[in-house]
Amino acid sequence: MDSAYQIVVRHLKDHLGVDPALVTPDTTLGQLDRDSLSILEFGLLLQEATGIRLDDGVLTFRTTIGEIAAVLRRHRAGDVYKRQGSA
Amino acid sequence: MGAEATWAGLIAGRSVAAPDPELVGLPVAFSCRVADFDGVALLGHRLNRRLDPFGRYAVAAAREAVADAGLGPTLWAPERVAVVLGVGASSMSGTESAVEMVLEGLPDRVSPFALPRTLPNMAAAEAALDLGTQGPCFTVSSACASGAHAIGVARDMLLSGACDVVVAGGAESGRSRTSAASFARIGALSTRGDEPHLASRPFDLDRDGFVLGEGAGVLILERACDARARGARVRAYLAGYGASADAHHITAPHPEGRGAVRAVRAALAGAGLEPADIGHVNAHATSTPMNDVVEAAALGAVFGSLAPPVTAFKGVIGHAMGAAGAIEAAGVVLSLERGLLPPVANLDKLDPAIDLNVVTGRPRQARRAPAVSTSFGFGGQNAALVFSPA
Numbered sequence: 001m002d003s004a005y006q007i008v009v010r011h012l013k014d015h016l017g018v019d020p021a022l023v024t025p026d027t028t029l030g031q032l033d034r035d036s037l038s039i040l041e042f043g044l045l046l047q048e049a050t051g052i053r054l055d056d057g058v059l060t061f062r063t064t065i066g067e068i069a070a071v072l073r074r075h076r077a078g079d080v081y082k083r084q085g086s087a
Numbered sequence: 088m089g090a091e092a093t094w095a096g097l098i099a100g101r102s103v104a105a106p107d108p109e110l111v112g113l114p115v116a117f118s119c120r121v122a123d124f125d126g127v128a129l130l131g132h133r134l135n136r137r138l139d140p141f142g143r144y145a146v147a148a149a150r151e152a153v154a155d156a157g158l159g160p161t162l163w164a165p166e167r168v169a170v171v172l173g174v175g176a177s178s179m180s181g182t183e184s185a186v187e188m189v190l191e192g193l194p195d196r197v198s199p200f201a202l203p204r205t206l207p208n209m210a211a212a213e214a215a216l217d218l219g220t221q222g223p224c225f226t227v228s229s230a231c232a233s234g235a236h237a238i239g240v241a242r243d244m245l246l247s248g249a250c251d252v253v254v255a256g257g258a259e260s261g262r263s264r265t266s267a268a269s270f271a272r273i274g275a276l277s278t279r280g281d282e283p284h285l286a287s288r289p290f291d292l293d294r295d296g297f298v299l300g301e302g303a304g305v306l307i308l309e310r311a312c313d314a315r316a317r318g319a320r321v322r323a324y325l326a327g328y329g330a331s332a333d334a335h336h337i338t339a340p341h342p343e344g345r346g347a348v349r350a351v352r353a354a355l356a357g358a359g360l361e362p363a364d365i366g367h368v369n370a371h372a373t374s375t376p377m378n379d380v381v382e383a384a385a386l387g388a389v390f391g392s393l394a395p396p397v398t399a400f401k402g403v404i405g406h407a408m409g410a411a412g413a414i415e416a417a418g419v420v421l422s423l424e425r426g427l428l429p430p431v432a433n434l435d436k437l438d439p440a441i442d443l444n445v446v447t448g449r450p451r452q453a454r455r456a457p458a459v460s461t462s463f464g465f466g467g468q469n470a471a472l473v474f475s476p477a
Contacts, residue, residue, distance in 0.1 A: 017132025038133065040199040047196075056195070 004076070005069035007050065012065070015045050023065055030061030052076075088123050089151060093302075093414070094421050097403050097429035098450050104283040104298045104405055109180075110267050115276045117283035118262045119300040119405030137200055138213060139178040144303035144410070145210040145258035146217045152254065153218060156307035157319060160219045168220040169250040171241045172305070173233025173257030174207035175409030175464070180263040181205040207409075210258045214305075222250040228409070230464030231371070233257050234304060235412030235472055239328035241308050251313055256305035256413035261406065267299055273338065275375055287406075288433035289372035289399040290379050290441050297373040300405025304413030306420070323420040324475040326457055327360065329353025333467025340378060344385025346469045351389045351459060354471035358457065362390045365473075366456025367428055369419045370443075371463050372399030373406055382461065383441040394444040396451060398422075402432030412462035416472055419460050423476040428453045 005025065012018040018032050029039050043059045046052075046068075052075040059068070096103065107118040126135035126143045135143060149170070153159055185201035188194065203209055208226045215224045223244065227237040234257025241255035261267075270276045277286035277296035287298040306325075314321050331353065333346035340347065355362065368386060372379055386397065400415055407414055422428055428451045437445060457475040 015132070015136060033133070035133075037199040037203070038137075041136075044196060044198060 002069070002073070004072040005066070007072060008046070008065055008068050011042070011046050011049060015042055025064060025066030025069070027065050028061060029059060029063050034061070036061075088121055088147075090155070090417060090421070093404070094418065097400055097418060098427065100403060100430040100432045100449070102284045102287055102403055102432050104286050106283060107262060109262055110264060113264060113267050114271045115267055115278060115280065117280055117286065117298065118267070119287070119298055120262065121302050134217075137204065139181040139204045140260035140262070140301060141174065141178050141258045141303070142204065142210055142213045144260065144301065145172055145214050145305075148256060148258065148303035148305040149214040149218060149254050152256070152305040152307050158252065158307060163252055165219055165221040167222055167251040168218070168254065169222040169241065169244055169252070170211045170215045170218070170220055170224045170254045171227060171237045171244070172211040172214065172255070173227045173229070173235070173237035173409045173413060174210050175228060175230045175233045175259050176266070177207050178205040178260065179265045180260070183263060183265055214254060218254065220254065229468040229470070230466060231373070231406065231408045232412055232462040232464035232468050232470045233409035234414065235416065235460065235462035235470035236330060236468070238306060238308070238325065238413060238416055238472055239330060239470055242325050242328050245308055245310050251309065253308045254305060255308050256303060256417070257410040258303035259407055259409035260301035261299040261408050262301050270299065277374065285433055287374045287402045288435070289370070289374045289402050289431050290383070290437055290443065290445050291374075291434045292436045292438045294374045294376060294379065294438070296375050297401065298405035300401070300407040300411070302404065302407045302410050302414055304410055304415070304417045306413070306417060321477040323423050323477050325472065326475045327354040327356070327358030327473035329355070329357060329471045331469045333469070335467050338465050340381045340463060340467060342381060344381045344388065346467055347382060347385035347461065347463060348388045350469040350471040351385065351461060354459065354473045358473040358475070360457055360473065362393055364457055365390070365395050365459055366454035367396045367398065367422070367458045369415050369422070369458060369460040370397050370399040371411070371461045372401055372431070374401055378463070380438065380440050382463070383443050387442055396428055396446050396453070397443045398428045398446040399431050400429065402434065403429070412460065412470060415460050415462070416474070419458050419474050422453055423458060423474060426453045426455065427451070
């Protein structure tokens with residue numbers, strides 16, 4: 001797994017107390033925590049830690065850990081900024 | 088942390104006040120902290136993250152009290168169990184974080200837990216969520232008398248039949264920068280920053296204010312007949328409760344302590360006791376110059392030459408505000424059980440304006456007799472509790 005994925009897993013462990021052994025790229029946030037406020041705060045903490053903005057709608061019960069890692073990866077590559085800039 | 092460790096600290100009579108990293112750079116930068124509190128180990132990651140300190144202490148103390156009483160989610164009818172906790176203020180540390188984001192123009196960075204983490208009612212709500220209790224559940228707020236009022240209200244609810252068990256007490260953490268700055272601004276805090284362990288000194292001639300504290304105290308109250316019927320270990324009886332308002336000033340007590348006198352007399356009358364029946368008093372005694380003198384005058388008015396021994400805990404644990412009256416009530420119960428009165432910490436020279444029989448230096452044997460605990464809050468809100476030995 002790449003570093004973006006590892007970052008997400010580490011923050012799941014640190015902030016939601018999720019055992020990394022229970023997480024795969026296909027695991028959804030809803031499978032890990034059924035509290036919408038916890039998921040909102042998780043997004044906030046991930047944003048603080050990485051500097052990458054995650055809009056409220058990005059993280060839902062159905063979002064997979066692999067998808068969150070992909071968002072981090074795209075931001076790092078600058079893709080999102082480029083697309084936002086051309087929109 | 089915990090009742091036994093707190094009792095041991097009270098008996099030792101040594102202040103826990105120390106420099107506080109949360110308060111660095113403020114005019115008063117020390118406090119009395121709850122020692123050895125490992126929130127993650129006690130509550131788990133998620134609950135610990137969700138709660139501000141006062142909520143963590145409320146849940147931890149409620150669990151300890153319920154276990155001590157031999158009760159628990161499988162041993163009671165949940166809809167007959169109430170939670171009534173005293174909290175003096177909303178949790179300022181969590182509020183500060185949210186306000187900071189708003190002022191920085193980042194409202195979408197406010198934590199989704201900003202409200203549930205800070206609202207005063209959540210101390211009781213989180214304890215009920217944790218224990219699964221479904222009876223009446225709310226917070227009582229009367230500043231530094233909140234914990235005592237909560238226990239009094241809990242007693243009335245048992246007498247009215249509103250519930251069969253009450254998880255009653257108080258929780259607070261005064262250790263926020265806003266709280267420290269605000270109390271310092273009105274001159275209520277000791278400024279003895281070079282010797283913080285000597286700063287909280289109730290009734291001492293050189294006292295100069297209180298020391299911010301934190302914590303929670305929780306008692307389990309039942310009707311005596313119910314407790315006996317289930318074979319519970321009864322630690323003490325809550326015999327009386329009295330409450331009053333000074334209607335005098337927003338922060339200062341009535342100079343003659345008239346409201347305090349009425350609260351204590353009401354508690355004694357409710358218990359069917361005379362002043363001569365009282366074996367000791369656990370005083371509010373914040374260590375502020377004015378309040379200690381006024382409380383001494385009030386106790387003198389009630390007890391006169393009877394002069395029962397007076398002790399006070401704030402020299403050791405500081406002022407836990409909304410939790411103080413509940414922590415002190417728990418300490419009174421232990422004093423009655425063990426026949427021992429902890430000494431007032433840092434009392435080197437009794438203020439000559441204070442004519443009380445204060446327990447100093449070392450613990451004193453307690454007469455086997457009922458005890459009074461007093462609590463007074465901003466706004467002139469007063470509460471007194473009377474406990475009798477089991």
